[in-house]
Amino acid sequence: MARIAVVGAGPAGCSAGYHLAKSGHEVTLIDKSAFPRDKVCGDGISLESVQALSTMGIYPQDLRRQLAEYAPIRHFFLGVSNQISHSEATTLEAYCIPRVFFDQFLYDKALSAGCLPLVQLVHKHTPQLQHLSETFDYLIDARGVYAGQVTAIAIRAYWTLRRQERLELDLTEAQIHFDRHLGATGYGWIFPVSTQGEYVKFNVGLGVWLDDRPKTTINVIRLFEQFIRSNRQACHLLSKAVHRDIPQVYPLATAQKGNRVSERNILKIGDAANLTDPLTGEGIANAILSGLYVSQAINMSANPAAAAKNWQYLYQSRFEADLRAGLKIKAFRRFSLMNTVLIWLMKQNPRVARQISHAVAGLVPYHEVFASLKY
Template sequence: MPRIVVLGAGPAGCSAGYHLAKSGHQVTLIDKATFPRDKICGDGISFESVQALFTLGIYPQDIKCLAQYAPVCGLRLGVSNGNEHMQTTQLEGYCIPRFELDNLLYQHAVEAGCIPQTQTITDLARSHPDLYHDYDHIIDARGVYAGEANAIAIRAYWSVKVEDFPEPYCSKAHIYFDPKLGVNGYGWLFPVTVKDGLIKLNVGVILWLDEYQKLNTNIIRLFDQFVQKNETTKALLSKLVSQQKPRAYPLTTAKRDNRVSDGKVLKIGDAANLTDPLTGEGIANALLSGLQVAQAINMSVMPAAAAENWQRLYQIHFEPDFQAGLWLKSLRKSFLANQLLISLMKRNHWVAERVMYAVAGLIPYSEFVPSLRY
């Protein structure tokens, strides 16, 4: 059996470790921190992410045992202080703080048979040549700092009294386009949990670096401008029971001509730039890349073939949707495109539903535009 090490125990690394251990491999799972540990994130678990969790034996009943989580059953999409549309669904996604989610995934990976270690791994080739000697496969799941950052986000946690947050909004993912965030950037407000009469909210903004660099300002100022201008967040400011200082973090969204393997090193999740190029959501692709890289190793007769097979599986399962997403992103030349999208959703229930499911990952971007013809 090949010797396997997984670097990083976030969603991608735990997924790879889980599936490989379940396949009978001896897997060393290394992370720089002990669990449970927090990670800055939007905390959204899309419908596609929920399905991906099933592959690790994690089901809704497991999620509902967590100390912090909130069901998400729809989308409120709008322009700050302007046009908006709210779409509901019988499907259920979630918002789960990474402190909770990553610890749950880590426990499943260790219970599956992964051997846990705590160590900081930086420059692989230069600082850790022993890994190349000791292992046949090095699965790089070290996250955004091992990938190529091309977006930036910032989030804060707010708490308000339940009665101060309208009930219809409590189970919706709120996404707002704002011209100050560029054509593709947006702000969000996600419910995290309801406890002791308080609702905890994840509030943030995301921008792509090519647009952010043209704005000649910083991400904290843009966050402040968004929450003070947006009608929903502005109304909450005077009702806050508590708030945490906003924290910024980079993202590695999809890019063209992507290589996910290099000799023994097989990149997955954020380390491989597998985050959605339109929404910035990365959990689903992280989990699924862990499954697919395990398949690549399991299907390879010789260890040397695993890298080629993982690159091939990436091109089959991920690349078409990423290319379609990047193409859709390129079509949004002006902020008017966002306003037209929302207006179209308000007039046509079918379009509104398709948009919501595309955002949630249930409809691939490669099928999204053709599906609107029917």
């Protein structure tokens, strides 16, 4: 069995560590911070992510029972700010969980499988990675966005309200608002993340893609403030808030064409491999699955060179078709009024509404969306 270092203990690293340790390998799970530690993001666990987590033996009832903050999601809302919107119910339940709790849960799961923890900062530059790659048989690079290529910028804030101030629908609905101020492919969101007590918490934020505008012109804090002032739902939510956290900005490494994810015995997964959804910015599902598939690449290979080839093949066969389809849809949305037309179609046709909502939730792959609408 191999000696393996997994650098980064987010969802991708914990998934890889879990599966490799379960396979009998000696796995050292390295992270720059001790747990619990926060990760700035939207906190949504999509339907695709729910399915991916089952490969680690993690199910919604486990998270609901064991985590302090949790919000089930039974409705998906798409809207163009203050113009047109559609809310679609789903019989399958997604959820939102603050990452400080979610990542701790995954980390504990990886340690229980046999991973050895190590707190160590591994810089972006290569000397440390080179040393680790020489020390271990395999190095799994799961350092997240800073090891990938930044393609988007987002911002998130937590708002707390009294439960009685919100309708029950608000507490189970994930809202996405397209907004012209955020570019053709940017959007704002309002997600409930803790709904079990007298006070409820919402994650409010937005994401903008760098190819919509020059990076030097993006002031994401100013865009966030503008979105809050101009969007009716966000403005109303703010008026009821009893506490607001300071907004935090973070980068995203979304999908790119023709990505290389392996070099010698160094294998990239998760955000380090630019596996984040190019439309929604959701990265957990592909992170979890990349950890599973990279473990399969190692287990089916006689040596690191073969594992590198097998991981590149699995990346291309398991992820690339859907990522390319997402990039095509993203390019299509650049045409004026496409977001409005999309939601208008959802309001007119229940089948279209269901398929698009399921695609946004990760249940229907992007490359199957248009084909599925024919039947």
